[in-house]
Amino acid sequence: MKHHQSPFIETMVSRYQRAALVFLVLLSLVTVVVALSAVGDAMLRAAWPRLVGMLACLIGMLGLAWLTPLRVLKVWGQITLIGLELAAAVGAQVLYPTSLIDYIYLILILQGIVLFRPWLWSIIAVAAWVVWTLVRYQLSNDVIAWLQSNLVLAFPAICAIIAAFIYARHLRRREQIQQMLHQLQQRSAAFSTFLREAQQRVVLEERQRLMNLLASEVQQTLAYAERSITTALSAAQSNLQRLQTTLDTPRAAAATAMYRLRETLNILRAQPELDEQPARMALNNQLDETLIAPRPSYVLSWLLPALFVSLSLGLALLQPRPLSLTAMLWLVVLGGLLIIASAFTQYVRQGAFVQIGLATQALTITLMAAMTNLLPLLWGLLLVAWQMASRLSALQVLIFGALLPLLLFLISFWQSLNLDVLTVVSLTIAVILVGTPLLLARYQLRRRQQAEQQVHLLTTEMQQQAKEIQAITIAAERARLAREIHDDLGSKLVLMNLELQLATELAEEDPLAARDHLAHSREILRSAWQSLLTVVDADLPFPSTGLTQSVQQLVHQCAQSTRATVELTIQGEIDDVPPAVAHCIYRAVQEGLTNACKHARADTMVIDIKADDGYVVVTITNNDRSDRMSPKVDLGSGSFGLIGLRERVELLGGGMDAGPLPDGGWRLRLVIPFEAEDKS
Known part of the structure; x- marks a missing residue:
């Protein structure tokens, strides 16, 4: 499915890297929130000069980010730009300290995760943390406060970094698949050339295979028939009186050749079996992939809640006023319940149980913050946001996103938990920084699966096309060979059989004439x-400029062998027609004469060929003398010849009809369009 975007979005995506643009928007939103928070605080403190300097640093940072797209920079240019942005964030924090600036550092780290390789963004992340923690320590000059700030930011930072890493992984894999799809689409454009080459190769291979078949099935019988006729001729030279008895052997050999030819035609006309592999159906199994692989998901389902509980205990121990024993017990019990509920939610698959697990976790985390009166424990809701973004649908995310603040305010009202605007804003930003990469990762996963499906379908289609072309080519070559063998070799065997029959009939009355017919049969x-070799080599049975002479020779040969009257009329320049049309005309005359001799035992045949106004009309009629005593020759299915002839005509865009005449006899008529060849 093609996604349509507005011109503004297309312009922005073309100017910036898509991944960098996402975090650039997040950076802008967080910067605006930081600026608004600082302005509100400055109105209370009246610290305008420092505020102006802070805002100048933030504006300079955004200006660098938006006016210098990362797409146009190389790796070191991108690193330099992130370094300048980091310096601007440090300046803003020094001039006007606020906890919300911590998330600007985090966004810069997330941006590096998406842009760079793991070893490089790891260095950038460590450098950003070192800078941030040094500035924090200089501003507070208190080790306990410095540790508390690290513990407060540790959990959202870890969750956001893991989420960004998951997003970067799916983004890169999707880009690889997209590149593969693009290359495959380019290959498919040139696939027709490959198919033509494959088609020629298949034709040659099939032709060679069928040649071996003919050599074993037909040529042996033809060789035996020739030896029999030669032996009969040798016997007739020495003793004409024994000619009648010696004719039985060549006639039996001719009958065997007819039988072999019939079997060969049946083999060639049979449809080859094709291997059909349901490759498309196997696609669903390949695309059944989750956002996080099973093993990392299993580790994270235990690691993240355990890490949060550990950080919560550390934060509770660092409080200036130690918590009571009851509060610590509540913290431990609720922490254990949170770990179990989180693992349970990760394992279940039913939607109702997932929602129950998420509600239990949200309630447990809120109670932990309320029972200990530690607002930073609310950052444990990132666990819920993580699972919501990675597992729930968009509608379910909206519903839970609306219910969580309601639950938070109800419990805070019940336990007198003092929620300030800064805490709510900080928690909201943290949820956005964790949930956005996961949602984008799901989007990239879905797009990658669509691209993989397109790659798979395109590959399967190309393979299927190649198989179909191969099957069609083989079938076409077999059909061509069947047509040529039936029309050419079959007609010659019919004439040979007629010659042997005439030799048998004249053996007693006129032995010399019988011997001549026997020699003619050879x-x-x-x-x-x-003709068999010509058929296999796919050559025409006559020169393309000699159709008239070839048809006249065919008529003369038929009249000589059958003693029938054959009238031939040619109107127009049929020697100017293309070779394929000339070939079809020749085979039509050959088939008409053969059928007239074989089935109707006709003694009168009329052939009319007319070429005029871009069309060739071939009409062959004959009378019906099936009661006349003459040999009946069987080539198997009598429809093979007409089937093959109809195939020839239809391939040339023409039409054919054949059927009995009202007053007896048979008519075969073909109409073939053509364009005269330019011989200049």
């Missing part, structure tokens, strides 16, 4: 040998 058989 010439036809040798011609059949040559």
Whole structure:
């Protein structure tokens, strides 16, 4: 599905890196919140000069970020830009300290995670933390306060960093898949050339395979028939009286050749079986992927709540006024319950149980903050935000996002928990910094799965296309060979059989004429040998400029072998038609004459060929003398010849009809369009 974006968004995405743009927007939002908070605080303190300097640093930082897109910079340029932004944040913090500035440092670290490799962003993260913690210590000059600030920021920072790392991982994998899809689409554009080459290769391979089949199935019988005829001719030379008895062997050999030819045609006309692999259905299994791999998810389901509970205990111990024993027990008990509830929620899959687990965690965390009166413990709600962003739908996230503040204010009112605006704003920013990368990671995962699906479908389609082309090519080559064998070799075997029949009939009355027919049958058989090689090599049975002469020779050969009257009329320059059309005309005449001799035993045949106005019309008619005594030759299914002829005509864009005439006999008619060849 194609996503349409507004021109403004397209311009922004083209100017900035998509990933950098997300965190640039977050940086701007947090900076605006920091500035508004500082302005509100300055109105109470009347510290305007320092506020102006702080705002100048923040404006300079945003100006650098927006006016210098990271996309146009190389790696060291990007590092330098982040360093300048970090320096501006330090200046703002020194001039007007506020806890919200801590999140600016965190955003810069998250931006480095998305932009750089792990070893590089790790260095940047450590450097940013060192700078931040030194500034913090200089401002407070108190070790306990410095430790408390580290513990307060540690948990949201860890959650945000892990979320950003997950987002960066899915972003890079999606970019890899997108690049693969782009390359595959480019390959598919040139796939037609590959298919043509593959088609030619398949034709040659299939032709060679079928040649081996013909060599074993047909050529052996033709060789045996030729030896039989030669033996009969040798016997006739020495003793014409024995000619009648010696003709039985070549006639039996001719019958065997007919049988072999019939079997070969059945094999060629049979549809080959294709291997159909349901590759598309296997896609669903490949795309069943979660946001976080099973093993890291298992570790995080225990690590994050355990880390939060540990930091909470450390923060409680660092309070100037130690907590009571009851409060510490509540903290430990509720912390253990939180760990169990978090792990339970990670393991369940039903939506209702997930929501119950999230509600239990939110209630437990709020009670921990209320029972100990430690507002930083509310940062444990990031655990709930983490699971919401990674598991719930958009509607469920909105519902829980509306219920959590309500739950927070109810418990704070019940336990007299003093919630100030700064705490609520800080918690909201932390939730945004954790939830946004996870939501973006889910979006990238979904887009990557769509791209993987497109890659898989495109690959499968190309493979299927190649298989179909291969199957079609093989079927076309087999059909071509079947047509050529039936029309050429089959017709010659029919004529050879007729010659042998005439030789048998004349053996007693005119032995010399019988011997001539026997010799003519051998010439036809040798011609059949040559036609078989021609068929396999895909050559035309005649020169493209000699159609008229070739048709006349075909008519003469038929008339000589059958003693029938064959009339041929040619109107127009049929020698100017393209080779494929000439080939079809020749095969049509050959098929019409063969069928007239084989089925109707006709003694009168009329062939009319007319080429005019871009069309060739071939009409072949014959009378029906099926009661006349003549050999009936069987080539198997009588429809093979007409099927093959119809295939030839339709491939050329023409039409064909064949059927009996009202007054007896048969008519075969073809209409073929053509464009005359330019011989200049």
